[in-house]
Amino acid sequence: MIGYAVQRIGVAILIVLLATTALFVMIQFVPGDPANVMLGPRATPELKEALRERLHLNDSVFVQIYYFFAGLLQGDLGVDLTSNRPVVSILAEQAPYTAMLVISVLLVALMGIPIGTYAAVHRGGSFDQISGVISVSIIAVPPIVIGLYLILVFAIQLRWLPAIGAGEGFWAVIKHLILPTLAIGLTWIGYVSRLVRASVIEVLMQNHVKTARAFGIPENKILRRYVLRVALPATVTVLGVSIGFILSTAVIVEILFSRPGIGKLTYDAVISRNYPVVMGAVLASTVFIVVATTLSDLLNVMLDPRSQDINS
């Protein structure tokens, strides 16, 4: 177990290093000089040269990567080219909005567990069939379309919920969270319910459940003690692995709902070629995703040691 954990963490660190290097190389090929972006078209060549020197833009990619990681170890990701503020503090300001959205999506996704369990227990019944068709349909539809329809119905026609911004004050924040969360989360409710349904059906057919039933243990107790205990860890792992997708869609949904957050930050930074901000935001989200995937992998192995062979 410890050996496996060390191996997974090693791979995680390697992935972050590789991803950052790849991003650095890609940014090298982007046309346009960051010095121009920062100083404007009327800057003197001397000023630009001094800035390039300060940002190490004249050195090779590898030297730049070295400086980037050296800075990172001291908690320094460089400065925003337009506002001159440290990237770390900008990220710290925007991250809570995105984190809030991702967490509320995860919480909403858990609603799939009772739906999936009920469908599995009453397999083939009308609830099973209806929820099956709805979840398969909703899994497929892109979140941007779900988001647009939600805005259309709940913000434009019914005027129940706001469609723009993040709001201030507890209730306003909650109200502003509902539509973006549903835009991403409806898909995940469907996904989780399908997943839970499949794994509950699988467990229900296994011998230990049959034995428990033969002993006359009530059906409810079997479900709680034997079935869900095996079926739920799998769900948690899948959600952990899927955090990358959730984060990706959160970016688009943030822009759709004009919500502040890492997504909107990156989008604006890419449009204005604000490289330090792009680097910082991509690094932060990659680290976040890698940590989430590794943790859920380890959690899964801890709960179910058999899966170690499949993962390695």
Next chain:
Amino acid sequence: MTTIVVKRPTRFARIFQVIQELCSSPLGTFSFAIVLLFFVVGITADYITPYDPIKIDIRNKLSGPSWDHWLGTDQLGRDVFSRLIVGTKIALYLAVTSVSIALIIGIVLGMIAAFTNQWIDWALLLVFDTVRSFPGIMFALTIIALFGPSVNSIVVIIIVSTFPSYARLVRTQVMSLRNAEFIEAQRAMGASTSRILRLHILPNVIGPVLIVASMDVPLVIGVEAGLSFLGLGVRPPTPSWGTILNDGFLFIRNTSWIVFAGGLPLILTTVAFTSLGESLRDILDPKLRK
């Protein structure tokens, strides 16, 4: 000794049989019909539009559905129905090119990973996992900053973000077949590795991968819609499903009709491809049926 001759059904007969089985359920019929319609409309798009999709008729702007304009007109008076039909062409082009290129890359790399030495396998796995852990949208934004917004940028984005999962799937499948008896037999008879891979492994691997690929078409359509909606994909005035949604969103307070109509083809095709993939998997791979 008697010889038993087992006549294998021809490939054509097999395809016909699968379609027949597919159409035995209402959901299967529905999804097969929509997917077929998607292909037909996508190929013939330029010939079947009732109006010129980029012809501006400003006096007739933002009109609701009528006998003349079935799905109304947009802010420049262009016929939304015609624009959606032509948008199908781009969606089809994206789906076919990007998914097939990603498939080829995935199959080749997956086979290499499974059939060469441990180190190459390990290195390739690291590459797959790195690409997969890169947040998709961040990668997309970077590619667009590099190449500029265009249909081909979308193709590159989809290829890079989907090939690792095909490669991983192929790798797992090949590994489970690698030591199967019929492969051992081939090897004992002196068949070369490339012959084994081409003639014996590939046909066994292609089915599951094709099913996953068909279920990735919604992803392709979603990426196009998302990026074009942000103004980072297909450029106006070319109509695509994403740009139509964007037009509709800009005028959502004047008329909700464009967003509503623009979302319909997206919903229909994505649902149809997903349930087609599920039905095909049930038919072709009964082991997985739950």
